Amino acid sequence: MAMMDEFKKFAMRGNVMDLAVGVIIGGAFGRIVDSLVKDVIMPPIGAMFGGLDFANYYIPLNGQGYNLPLAEAQKAGAVLAYGNFLTIMLNFILLAFVIFQMVRLMNRLRGPVEAPTPAATPEDVLLLREIRDALKK
Template sequence: MGMLKEFKEFAVRGNVVDMAVGIVIGAAFGKIVTSLVSDIIMPPIGWLTGGIDFSAMKWVMRPADDSNPAHKIPEVAINYGSFVNTIIAFVIVAFAIFILVKIINRLYTKAAAATPPDVVLLTEIRDLLKNKQ
């Protein structure tokens, strides 16, 4: 029974819930970035490079052979164009997270720098009491 109670405390702790929300939002953000790369960024890059479609780029090791309908041989290929798209998506996500962390750190630093009024008041009272003695 102790382990069940301990698990319940762990599962409902704020950090776990925050992490779960972050994972869900991260998954949705990943889909947005994938669409950004494949639908917005890569077409102009392909146009600039002479109409190259990176997602279709591959190195065929063995072409497909469907001359015999009873024994079709599938193509064996290394799809390096998809890998290039994935690398670009990773760089965009990493950059977006970097910017987000910089903004959060800046906000945290500003919030930490401002001393709350009650702390200022307590410090003044302490200093007055020190000077009285």
Template sequence: MLKEFKDFIAKGNVMDMAVGIIIGAAFTAIVGSLVSDLINPIISLFMGGVDFSGMYALLGDGEYNSIKEAEEAGAAVFAYGRFIMAIINFIIIAFVVFLLVKAMNKTKKAEEEAPAADPGPSEIDLLKEIAASLKK
């Protein structure tokens, strides 16, 4: 059973998948930082400093100055602002991934369309030339 497991892990597809997952996790951190640290502040600037994540509706009695305060008090909160921010983040992340895939596809297509180097005469052609020169 251990040998079967080693054989399974050693297969190329499993290793490729593992590498893809690890790189995907690192890429998620980079894109998440891009969105939260660079793009969201710009959006907030153009929206007059509005931070959607702080928007909420209280589902019960009481008054709280912030969503954090309401949650700490155990109040039922309808946090629609966080949902709006999640949608915005998803759209931005999807667009960034789209641009990366588009650039990679363009690069791949350019490599495929590049003219192949002239391999020169084949072995058979060389042998024919040698045979012809020997006959002379």
């Protein structure tokens, strides 16, 4: 029974709950950015390069399926799907940039961070310094 109480205490701490909320919101936000990359950003970039979809760029490793869509080429054998990798990489870069901007905005809203005031010197240290100075004289 003690272990269950300890687990409840652990699970209900503020940091654990904040982390859980952050993971859930982060997952949803990741899907939004993924849609932004796939549906809004990559089509115009693909159009600039001849109207091709980056997600279908691949190199077949078995020598078959050069003119097939990616899904069918993967069924035919191993492929190096570099176009899909580029799409996911752009997705990550955009997500990291948006998170960076959010953190930057939150830091600005908080205002300047004040340096912590140094703690007062303990009396015994002051007394030892006085003794040291007196011995030097």
